[in-house]
Amino acid sequence: MWHHLTVRSRRRVDLIDVTEEVDSLVRKSEVQEGLVVLYTEHTTAGLFINENEPNLLQDVQRWLEEMVPQDHSYAHNRVDNNADSHLRAILLGSSLSVPLVGGRLGLGQWQRLFLAELDGPRTRRLLVGIVKG
Amino acid sequence: MWHHLTVRSRRRVDLIDVTEEVDSLVRKSEVQEGLVVLYTEHTTAGLFINENEPNLLQDVQRWLEEMVPQDHSYAHNRVDNNADSHLRAILLGSSLSVPLVGGRLGLGQWQRLFLAELDGPRTRRLLVGIVKG
Amino acid sequence: MWHHLTVRSRRRVDLIDVTEEVDSLVRKSEVQEGLVVLYTEHTTAGLFINENEPNLLQDVQRWLEEMVPQDHSYAHNRVDNNADSHLRAILLGSSLSVPLVGGRLGLGQWQRLFLAELDGPRTRRLLVGIVKG
Numbered sequence: 001m002w003h004h005l006t007v008r009s010r011r012r013v014d015l016i017d018v019t020e021e022v023d024s025l026v027r028k029s030e031v032q033e034g035l036v037v038l039y040t041e042h043t044t045a046g047l048f049i050n051e052n053e054p055n056l057l058q059d060v061q062r063w064l065e066e067m068v069p070q071d072h073s074y075a076h077n078r079v080d081n082n083a084d085s086h087l088r089a090i091l092l093g094s095s096l097s098v099p100l101v102g103g104r105l106g107l108g109q110w111q112r113l114f115l116a117e118l119d120g121p122r123t124r125r126l127l128v129g130i131v132k133g
Numbered sequence: 134m135w136h137h138l139t140v141r142s143r144r145r146v147d148l149i150d151v152t153e154e155v156d157s158l159v160r161k162s163e164v165q166e167g168l169v170v171l172y173t174e175h176t177t178a179g180l181f182i183n184e185n186e187p188n189l190l191q192d193v194q195r196w197l198e199e200m201v202p203q204d205h206s207y208a209h210n211r212v213d214n215n216a217d218s219h220l221r222a223i224l225l226g227s228s229l230s231v232p233l234v235g236g237r238l239g240l241g242q243w244q245r246l247f248l249a250e251l252d253g254p255r256t257r258r259l260l261v262g263i264v265k266g
Numbered sequence: 267m268w269h270h271l272t273v274r275s276r277r278r279v280d281l282i283d284v285t286e287e288v289d290s291l292v293r294k295s296e297v298q299e300g301l302v303v304l305y306t307e308h309t310t311a312g313l314f315i316n317e318n319e320p321n322l323l324q325d326v327q328r329w330l331e332e333m334v335p336q337d338h339s340y341a342h343n344r345v346d347n348n349a350d351s352h353l354r355a356i357l358l359g360s361s362l363s364v365p366l367v368g369g370r371l372g373l374g375q376w377q378r379l380f381l382a383e384l385d386g387p388r389t390r391r392l393l394v395g396i397v398k399g
Contacts, residue, residue: 001399041374043317049227051176055208059216075321094315095363097228108174133134182360184309188341192349230361241307266267
């Protein structure tokens, strides 16, 4: 039930729309009804669902900086200089659950699936699980 | 496996307890054990689980305003004046997973399921998925 | 499909790594592929996935205090003096979804499962659901 997607980020913080890649896996599975679970195996990346509107994605980036400033006296930064990336990953979460309806992702009209790279640029791995309903 | 619920909000931000409606769908399904997934198809609404205590719900509303102020220089507000609603939806998330045990929602004693309307008043659609265990 | 874990916290805020206990239940189930869902039945506890690095866990605790200060003029504190615990539970969420692959939890190299006690010390109950894929 688990498939892999590889995603290449280009910046330290990079919000990457993975909807097409996930929907393509769902269609290939030929499952008609069920649940799709996205999972990131990383502790400095997160997942979220929202609209792919460039101004809004700027706002999301700025909001992540407001919620968790990059420069702050983090204890973890004595070990590895990316405490903000870990905290932002906790804020967003490591998984998404999405309906599978009629052989396709059952997203709303404006919804898109995003991988949030929070400590890039890197190559990331996404797991896509398809549970038959 | 997917059922629909329609929810009518009355204010811009409106925290609506949908526990009874979801539990009613679960009981009608006659599934004894499994997983219930709630999903909102919207990019300006979210879902959360907590206690239905009126003072606490006031605190949740104020906290949403503290985490994501409505009035701020958001880039998206040049397109549509609701960037705060989108960011609050990302903060809360678009889905919930809840145990189905003994033919009922397996919530804790104080837990209730809430739809958070973040850009109302509107009519919203919730998907309720029942996965047999 | 649902198993119980009992977890004892020792402080008001206590971030407890439950990975071994969950993986042990998964191995005993002998399910080879599927989905593991963790669920907390409480309204003042949350769940998250990240690295078990002591400095980082200090940062998570301080970040929870920055996102939701314990001392603030919360309305709920007229009823019960733990509004911050409820809001932090909403911030983190009540469930986690994790892949089950090869009869084991399919976590990434640095990922660990944490119960966040937010109003301890207490005895807490975790539900672990195993869905066959």
